[in-house]
Amino acid sequence: MIRNLVIATALAALALTPATAASWNIDHAKSRLGFSVQWSGEPFVATFKTWNATISFDPADLARAKATVTIDLGSETSAFPDNDDGLKGPEGFSTSQFPTARFETAGFVAKGGGNYVATGRLTIHGVERQVSLPFALSITGNTAHMTGRTVVMRSDFGLGHGEWASPATIAHEVTITVDLTATKAR
Numbered sequence: 001m002i003r004n005l006v007i008a009t010a011l012a013a014l015a016l017t018p019a020t021a022a023s024w025n026i027d028h029a030k031s032r033l034g035f036s037v038q039w040s041g042e043p044f045v046a047t048f049k050t051w052n053a054t055i056s057f058d059p060a061d062l063a064r065a066k067a068t069v070t071i072d073l074g075s076e077t078s079a080f081p082d083n084d085d086g087l088k089g090p091e092g093f094s095t096s097q098f099p100t101a102r103f104e105t106a107g108f109v110a111k112g113g114g115n116y117v118a119t120g121r122l123t124i125h126g127v128e129r130q131v132s133l134p135f136a137l138s139i140t141g142n143t144a145h146m147t148g149r150t151v152v153m154r155s156d157f158g159l160g161h162g163e164w165a166s167p168a169t170i171a172h173e174v175t176i177t178v179d180l181t182a183t184k185a186r
Contacts, residue, residue, distance in 0.1 A: 021058040023185040030181035038171035050075035062108045071101040091164045124157040142184040
């Protein structure tokens with residue numbers, strides 16, 4: 001009788017313990033996070049060399065899925081070093097005052113065919129805005145590959161001062177791109 005009570009109690013405790021979505025480890029060598037913007041009428045493409053993500057995601061349990069991405073804005077790099085220096089300065093990211101950007105999901109919606117939308121809060125330059133990130137995801141064994149892109153308005157985040165405030169110099173529309181490969185944590 002006591003043995004049955006112990007087993008029943010253990011089973012009840014397991015049933016009350018919330019399950020967690022699978023955790024994923026980023027393969028930084030195969031992943032890229034960056035942005036593109038029209039600058040003086042020409043495409044300007046940049047990447048961030050240093051960023052981290054904490055991801056818990058199971059397509060069968062989106063209610064428990066979550067992701068938090070932290071980006072070192074000072075790690076921005078492009079084919080134009082002079083522009084990179086300017087972007088990190090007071091007319092751009094102001095990395096001495098705002099060294100990181102952060103995206104934290106609030107939820108995920110399945111769109112079918114391996115397509116999803118992550119909604120969450122993006123914080124850049126001390127300003128937080130709601131953002132939706134449509135993405136495609138394929139999972140093969142313990143490896144996941146995700147690609148996504150979204151457009152944000154840099155002016156919504158207070159980015160661009162002086163001559164960089166005008167969309168004639170640098171467009172206000174910035175496309176954020178993600179190409180991420182991760183392995184399931186064991």
